[in-house]
Amino acid sequence: MSDREKTIVELTKHYLRYLKLERGYSPNTVEAYKHDLEWLLGYLEQEGVDPLSVKLEDLEHFAAMLSDHGISAKSQARILSGVRSFYRYLVLDGYLDVDPTELLESPHLPQHLPEYLSTEEVDALENSIDLTSNEGHRNRAIIEVFFSCGLRVSELTNLKLSDLFLTQGFIRVNGKGGKQRLVPISERAIHELELWFDDRRQMNIKPGEEDYVFLNRRGHHLTRTMILIMVKRQAEAAGIKKTISPHTLRHSFATALLKGGADLRIIQELLGHADLGTTEIYTHMDDESLRQEILLHHPRNIKHEGDND
Structure with a gap:
């Protein structure tokens, strides 16, 4: 050689x-x-x-x-x-002083814009849930956590009680490549989780499943397929004509933040994107210039007059 x-x-x-x-x-x-x-x-x-x-x-x-x-x-x-x-x-690592790829252009790709829901559509999705059913509060909490935290479906299915820091208003998310990130969670999502926990405490949970946040009626943690089916059924019940999936709620989270004025790099961190270019697809959603500040712009975190009356 x-x-x-x-x-x-x-x-x-x-x-x-x-x-x-x-x-x-x-x-x-x-x-x-x-x-x-x-x-x-x-x-x-x-x-x-x-x-x-x-x-x-x-x-x-x-x-x-x-x-x-x-x-x-x-x-x-x-x-x-x-x-x-x-x-x-x-x-x-010091092998080169200058990056020769700095001006290298990639081929033009047709942009497939992600489907997303407005805040009103998310509300309609949640309001379509029958809270008298065994899974009612659980399903509502799932949708709200998706929308308030922007999780991937795999991140939600693997979410553990030990990952929740609700008093501090954060959850720990185990993302791609074993990377962890802290994501703020809204008061609305915390409220929905607490309602679900009231039901969860009455369940017979299988050994080894005790730390999972979301469980099925047999006491096992949920699968991606279970959540996909639930979201699609609720969209139909809510009369939403868009083709949606759990990932649609992740897109909705990012879009809501961007429309509220959050910085794109903050959205990148919250979504767990390794590359800012992945996040930039959301910039088509709003023509206004991105402003500073972050989480207070999200509709679930905005306090309106009369909220504390």
Whole structure:
């Protein structure tokens, strides 16, 4: 093996270790980044270009090669994102002084705007729930926590009692890649949870399930499918014609904050997005300039006159 090949092998090994240990990415995510890097390294080897001597022009030719191979725009964008990640690491770790990908453009992707619900539609969704049923207060709490905290469905199904700090007004969320974040929870959501806890205390909970917040009638924690079915049924009961899912409520959370004036980077943190670009899709929702402040703009946290009368 040549010195050049040894250098590339070492760079790759250190980069993948960085993704795993410092960025906390899952094995599947690390493997995906490795696959992206293999595209680049294979091309550079064929062209006789040292990865540490790459210029913007080389990367633009690489992007053109991906297109010539018939790779979809979405896959091209993903591969180039992985390439940017690699060169950001090289700058961060001192291998390079300048990031050659800084001006590298991704292919234009058609923007699929997420469906979302207005506050009034969320209220209609909650009001359609039969609170006399065994799952009534639970389902209402689920919808309110989705809308007030912007959780992914997997984050909600895995939410534990030990993750709740309701006195302080926060919950701890275990997100993608094992990353944790603290998310404020509104008084409305806390109220709905307390009503559910009154019912929950009457249940026969299965061993090992005691710490899960949301349970089915048999005392097991809920699955993604159970929540999906519940949300769709309630949308139908509320007369909502939009095609919605639990993720729609996450979009609704982000949209409500943005419309209220919250900073995009704060929304990024609350949603647990690793990349601000993922959050930017919400900027189409409102033409007003983003203002400062955050959680007090969310409709569940705004206090109106007469609330304390």
